[in-house]
Amino acid sequence: MFKSALNPERQFKPLSIAVIAVSDTRTLETDTAGALLVSLLEADGHRCAARVVVRDDIQLIRQAVQNFVADPKVDVVLTTGGTGFSGRDVTPEAVEPLFDKRMEGFSVLFHQYSATTVGTSSMQSRATAGLIGTTFVFCLPGSRGACRDAWEAILSHQLDYRHSPCNLVELMPRLDER
Numbered sequence: 001m002f003k004s005a006l007n008p009e010r011q012f013k014p015l016s017i018a019v020i021a022v023s024d025t026r027t028l029e030t031d032t033a034g035a036l037l038v039s040l041l042e043a044d045g046h047r048c049a050a051r052v053v054v055r056d057d058i059q060l061i062r063q064a065v066q067n068f069v070a071d072p073k074v075d076v077v078l079t080t081g082g083t084g085f086s087g088r089d090v091t092p093e094a095v096e097p098l099f100d101k102r103m104e105g106f107s108v109l110f111h112q113y114s115a116t117t118v119g120t121s122s123m124q125s126r127a128t129a130g131l132i133g134t135t136f137v138f139c140l141p142g143s144r145g146a147c148r149d150a151w152e153a154i155l156s157h158q159l160d161y162r163h164s165p166c167n168l169v170e171l172m173p174r175l176d177e178r
Contacts, residue, residue, distance in 0.1 A: 006163060011162075017074070020077065036148060040148070041159075076159065080141070083140065100132055110127045133175075
């Protein structure tokens with residue numbers, strides 16, 4: 001569905017990626033979506049900076065994201081969970097106010113691809129993304145399938161410096177320009 005090309009003249013640049021699972025019921029041991037994201041990003045050559053689980057609470061989610069954004073060793077933050085419509089799903093409410101710039105295209109692409117795997121159920125996700133300072137933040141649904149879809153269809157390409165015609169990694173040195 002999506003075109004992807006690797007430029008053989010460019011060398012891969014590994015990123016440091018933090019993973020936050022948002023859940024009232026999961027622990028690091030039972031968080032299969034976060035574990036999947038770590039295995040996918042590491043298989044692609046990136047490093048997991050840290051992996052944590054936080055409760056579905058706006059302040060706790062916001063603090064976890066801000067802690068990773070403040071760490072100069074973290075390039076990207078991925079959250080998983082809390083993007084649905086239940087009363088406890090508050091990840092977008094916690095994270096979107098922190099965005100300096102929103103990345104509407106991520107949500108559009110996520111829903112386009114997700115619809116090919118789960119059909120109209122894709123509309124039940126409020127997946128979102130943006131830039132906080134110089135850190136890209138992606139808020140993904142809590143299911144393993146949604147995390148796999150987001151990584152394999154979008155993030156693995158955009159977080160790879162070799163991806164053509166353009167990618168997020170090549171923007172990183174210019175994110176703090178004024």
